[in-house]
Amino acid sequence: MAAPIPASPLFLREPEIRRGVELLYFGYSHLTRSIDAGLSDKGMGRAHHRALYFIARKPDLTVSELLKLLAITKQSLGRVLTELTERGLVETRAGDRDRRQRLLRLTAEGTAFEAELFEALRAKMAAAYSSAGQGAVGGFWAVLEGLIPEDERARVAGLGR
Amino acid sequence: MAAPIPASPLFLREPEIRRGVELLYFGYSHLTRSIDAGLSDKGMGRAHHRALYFIARKPDLTVSELLKLLAITKQSLGRVLTELTERGLVETRAGDRDRRQRLLRLTAEGTAFEAELFEALRAKMAAAYSSAGQGAVGGFWAVLEGLIPEDERARVAGLGR
DNA sequence: CAGGATTGGTCAACATGGCTGCCCCAATTC
DNA sequence: GAATTGGGGCAGCCATGTTGACCAATCCTG
Numbered sequence: 001m002a003a004p005i006p007a008s009p010l011f012l013r014e015p016e017i018r019r020g021v022e023l024l025y026f027g028y029s030h031l032t033r034s035i036d037a038g039l040s041d042k043g044m045g046r047a048h049h050r051a052l053y054f055i056a057r058k059p060d061l062t063v064s065e066l067l068k069l070l071a072i073t074k075q076s077l078g079r080v081l082t083e084l085t086e087r088g089l090v091e092t093r094a095g096d097r098d099r100r101q102r103l104l105r106l107t108a109e110g111t112a113f114e115a116e117l118f119e120a121l122r123a124k125m126a127a128a129y130s131s132a133g134q135g136a137v138g139g140f141w142a143v144l145e146g147l148i149p150e151d152e153r154a155r156v157a158g159l160g161r
Numbered sequence: 162m163a164a165p166i167p168a169s170p171l172f173l174r175e176p177e178i179r180r181g182v183e184l185l186y187f188g189y190s191h192l193t194r195s196i197d198a199g200l201s202d203k204g205m206g207r208a209h210h211r212a213l214y215f216i217a218r219k220p221d222l223t224v225s226e227l228l229k230l231l232a233i234t235k236q237s238l239g240r241v242l243t244e245l246t247e248r249g250l251v252e253t254r255a256g257d258r259d260r261r262q263r264l265l266r267l268t269a270e271g272t273a274f275e276a277e278l279f280e281a282l283r284a285k286m287a288a289a290y291s292s293a294g295q296g297a298v299g300g301f302w303a304v305l306e307g308l309i310p311e312d313e314r315a316r317v318a319g320l321g322r
Numbered sequence: 323c324a325g326g327a328t329t330g331g332t333c334a335a336c337a338t339g340g341c342t343g344c345c346c347c348a349a350t351t352c
Numbered sequence: 353g354a355a356t357t358g359g360g361g362c363a364g365c366c367a368t369g370t371t372g373a374c375c376a377a378t379c380c381t382g
Contacts, residue, residue: 011295015321017286018218018279019302021192025211026317027305028189029232031182047339050186057179063359071190076340078360100349100358118179125178128307132300134172139293139300141180144188146289156187160176206367224330237369239331261329261378 020143027128034120042087042113047080049117052106055090056114057159060103062095068155089113181304188289195281203248203274208241210278213267216251217275218320221264223256229316250274 010016032046039049054069055061067077081104084090089110095101106114129137148156171177193207200210215230216222228238242265245251250271256262267275290298309317 009295011290011298012287014283016290016298017283019321020286020290020298021214021282022218022317022320023302023305023309024185024189024192026313027308028185030308030310030313031185033232045338053182057183064357071194072339073341074359075342075361079339082360095358098350098358102359121182122175122178124308125181126173128304129172129177129181131307132303134170136300136303137172137177137181139297140304141184142293142297143289143301144184146292147188147191147285148184149191152187152191156183159183160180208368225328233368234370235330236332236371240368243331256329259329259379261376263330 031121031124034124035117038117038120044083047076048084051077051080051084052089052110052114052117054159055104055106056111056118059105062101062103064101066104084110192282192285195285196278199278199281205244208237209245212238212241212245213250213271213275213278215320216265216267217272217279220266223262223264225262227265245271 035049036046039045050070051066054066058065063074063077063081067074070077081090085092088107091105091107092102093105095103132140145153196210197207200206211231212227215227219226224235224238224242228235231238242251246253249268252266252268253263254266256264293301306314
């Protein structure tokens with residue numbers, strides 16, 4: 001008996017879904033691995049980079065904002081922030097409106113280190129954009145946005161300024 | 162003095178690169194988190210899923226093929242395969258041509274479990290494909306392929322049968 | 323056939339980066 | 353004055369990665 005598959009668009013069938021899952025896995029893996037060497041040179045790991053990245057991206061963001069972005073526990077983030085502060089890459093100051101808040105910023109040294117790591121990401125991503133062609137980039141963004149839940153999307157978009 | 166940036170295409174400038182990095186991070190994170198509940202129900206983690214996934218995808222693949230795909234050490238994979246075998250989700254048999262090889266396969270139970278987990282991935286990815294539109298999917302694939310080094314691309318493509 | 327290369331398994335030991343539970347303080351808000 | 357919020361910290365656990373060494377079976381080649 002023939003497959004009782006309802007008339008679903010070709011691009012929603014299992015092989016196309018699996019292809020997306022796999023490319024996403026391998027693409028993400030290779031991109032993140034591209035900065036591991038630079039990190040371990042300085043005795044740091046990916047957790048440090050994620051914090052550095054978002055602090056670079058949005059200076060003066062608060063600890064709780066960063067917690068929401070990273071979706072980890074206070075404890076895990078605390079360890080990382082302590083280390084980054086001790087190494088002189090991150091500094092904090094009290095919030096103006098609410099003095100309980102700690103506003104996070106990179107020091108000059110932190111900025112330089114983040115820029116160095118970003119260069120590796122930039123090179124890889126730019127090569128991928130170029131090889132795929134300008135027209136592909138919009139599709140790349142659109143599918144990834146679709147993977148992000150509604151409520152989180154605003155937070156991610158809010159990085160862009 | 163004006164920025165001495167060479168005439169690089171708009172889509173290769175820093176904001177567009179950062180946008181890609183961030184969407185890739187959040188998209189990947191949310192997709193992988195979507196199966197964590199199903200995994201921890203059975204006391205397993207993502208490492209188990211990755212092995213299950215690729216064994217499902219390419220039955221009778223060898224341990225060394227799986228090692229190359231996962232890019233982890235023999236030790237790490239060994240632990241996972243032992244647990245999956247003990248739980249009756251994976252079974253091995255000796256290779257025909259080369260009897261040193263262990264060909265990996267899912268048991269019926271393993272197949273069912275992988276299918277259950279895949280359903281969550283399928284739903285999320287299909288929703289993303291749909292919301293982005295069919296035209297976006299090709300771009301999504303193309304950029305991700307560009308992130309994967311030449312030599313690895315063949316291995317990934319080889320999953321598709 | 324002998325000897326080297328390949329495939330796989332195993333051990334001990336350690337690092338990273340998540341997690342929970344519990345407690346604390348200061349600042350703000352009600 | 354009480355409750356909430358933002359931040360911090362300790363102890364300890366777990367999952368999953370790492371290195372390095374070593375062994376056994378098998379295959380391949382001179």
